Amino acid sequence: DVKVTQSSRYLVKRTGEKVFLECVQDMDHENMFWYRQDPGLGLRLIYFSYDVKMKEKGDIPEGYSVSREKKERFSLILESASTNQTSMYLCASSPGTGSQPQHFGDGTRLSIL
């Protein structure tokens, strides 16, 4: 089975801190994604990557950056955390073609105080 592992299930940080969320997948997938999930809004794509060192903005990239130095690891960075970034963050990965489903981690519930 594909395993997507997010480093933390729950995280509490303070406004202005630099926050790192880590995601690792073990199936050699080309594509990796970061979403945030908010009640009533569904999943919104923050950033994605289709290859090592490649990154593309999703629908809501403001306030975030990403890093993909190795194929299996995709990091989401909140440069200066703000309270409106309190959310559930989900990482996903998929093989190259569009017909293949994305596999999700269990999520990180991030609270910014």
Added chain:
Amino acid sequence: AQSVTQLGSHVSVSEGALVLLRCNYSSSVPPYLFWYVQYPNQGLQLLLKYTSAATLVKGINGFEAEFKKSETSFHLTKPSAHMSDAAEYFCAVSGQVGFQKLVFGTGTRLLVSP
């Protein structure tokens, strides 16, 4: 561009009753369509997917969905609800050519009463 509309943020059924979760999509290209389920405090798990091989798609846990191009719909059904089906369900769409992002609906929470 693609979009998904899920009708009803909450759906309540009794155990043993038919489950019907509605999904309508908009896509300027032939779509792939997916249903995912999310149990509390977990990530999303794939239920089923439409990739143009067959319009009636069977998934895990007794769920199925029918792709209807004329109605731009991909509704999810299950003949008999179980208590364990209580979860949030997401419909998603992507294009078929090249690298495509998934566009998700806002989700439908299924409540199952005894």
